[in-house]
Amino acid sequence: MTIAVVVTMAVSxxxxxxxxxxxxEVDLVKGRWYDKIEISVFLCTEHTQGGMCEEGKGxxxxxxESIRQTLEANPEVAEVxxxxxEEAFEEFQRVFADSPILGSRTVDQMQDSFRIKLENPENYSGVVSEAQGLQGVQNVQDLHRIxxxxxNWLNALQWATIGMSVLxxxxxxxxxxxxxxxxxxxRRxxxxxxxxxxxxxxxxxxxFLLESLIAGLIGIVVAGGTLAIGYYLVIETNAKTSIQALPWIDWSHVTTAILAMAAVGVALAVIPTLLATRKYLRI
Structure with a gap:
């Protein structure tokens, strides 16, 4: 039973x-990408259709100017x-400098736009819906949809892992x-x-406390070693080298997680022991 306790505690x-x-990791990625996300409001040209455009008119x-004033008046907007x-065409030439589609566009075919930086990048839906209803706006591009x-999948994975560990x-x-x-x-x-x-x-x-603490400490050591080895093999060796565009957790995060595991493991060893021995202390 002691071996079963150690194994169960180590896995959990x-x-x-x-x-x-x-x-x-989710917090790191959110902090890196959400702060850089901007909403792009593309305006109408003679060649564009849809949105709030009049056919054949830019x-x-x-x-x-009305679009600019409306966006700047929104309390969720930090900067516009x-x-x-011309600037959009220069960016197009820079991005597709080595592509055969470089000569497929002219300055007149490009769309001018407003770039919006938000006060809180997570509160974007109100700004997007407002911009889509403005006259002269052809399209609103929002990277949050991507x-x-x-x-959501990362959060689901996080809560599923924590939920299984709690059980x-x-x-x-x-x-x-x-x-x-x-x-x-x-021993009654x-x-x-x-x-x-x-x-x-x-x-x-x-x-009894020493017995449960020893079992708990063994479980903590096994779990800490498993977490460190898993981090080294999955993140340090593979993920950081293959996906360099994302920010990744480092050993300081692993240390924090191991300390949290140790605290939970000690509490898990002490509290059930105290509750289980209460009856026999009254003999």
């Missing part, structure tokens, strides 16, 4: 640590930048309590004698 703590690392100067057709599904931690606590209860039952006569001769509760409980 490993999953708990993996959930913490996943949460840290956005007028009055409409352009205007990109002219990134949000990825973050296994509960199983480990029940196993610890059952193991200590059986040990106390087999010795415990009764110690109570009769005036032994303190701490003196009686100490052997």
């Amino acid at each position: 703590l490993s999953l708990f640590g993996a959930g913490l690392l996943t949460s840290m 956005t007028t100067e009055a409409q352009r 930048f205007y990109e002219s057709k 990134l949000d599904p990825m973050f 296994l931690l509960l199983a480990a606590s029940l196993q610890i309590a059952n193991t200590i209860r059986m040990a106390a039952f087999t 006569r010795e415990i009764g004698i110690m109570r009769l001769v005036g032994a303190s509760n701490f003196y009686i409980v100490l052997p």
